[in-house]
Amino acid sequence: MPELPEVETVARGLRQALVGRTLAAVTLHRPDLLRTDPALFLAELPGRTVAGVRRRGKYLLIDLTSPDREALTWLVHLGMTGQLLVLPAAVPLQSHTHLQVDFVPAGRQLRYRDPRRFGFWALLPTAQVEKEPPLVHLGPEPLEMSLADFQAVMGRQRGGLKALLLNQRVIAGVGNIYADEALFAAGLHPRQRAEELRPVHLRRLYEALQRVLRAALAAQGSSIDAGYVSVEGRPGNYQDQHQVYGRTGHPCRHCGTAIQHTVVASRSTHFCPRCQRRK
């Protein structure tokens, strides 16, 4: 599932491939993924130049400028199985390709494919994009937070740690994989209540989250069942370093205890019952 490290890897790939390029034809095979009027989308994109590619939480922001029109930002959420690929136009269309964009000069295409279609797109004025839904509700970026920021944010939360890490309004960009991995790295139980933690535990969680997200980013993210891939179609490598996610029944790499699987916050949850005790 694309979470912060995967979306950031895609953002970097798109930046490298697309910044400075001008959009030509846009083909919408599945207009229902668009939360903006499809006619507006099709009318506004051609002729615009990719001015930049950013990431906010799990959202990709593709900034599109024009000499005589208001700057717009194309917002993309990859959902569960969304992929943004930059491929030679000659490569045959893969199944579940819902959108394709040609560029000037012709050659490579940007394609969005998403078998499960949990992803979505929107087109918003760049000046407003961070002031409106869906971005306006997002919590801070974990990799841009200081320890003091993190303690301030988590310190006023109540509830289970896993649910809080998954809540995009609390912290943006953490999904099911990195919530489980960060909690293991911090030695904290997924059901541990935040209000019962001491500052030292919040510091451990902060450091664990930083460490896990940075390591995952360095490995270009996690790919499970070929779900997530980079813009070149390459899977990530961080799944090989997972300590708990997807390791149900396997021995904990730290203590040898069998990794347990349960449901927390309505999400499949993996943890080591010995290394992650409630405080």
Place this chain on the structure above:
DNA sequence: ATGATTTCCTGTAGGC
């Protein structure tokens, strides 16, 4: 206010 439940969707894994 918090957490659980439901909806969207389809490929895959597991059972029989």
Place this chain on the structure above:
DNA sequence: TGCCTACAGGAAATCA
């Protein structure tokens, strides 16, 4: 081998 069911989950709405 083939069919069927359960499961995976991000976001948002709804319910308890």
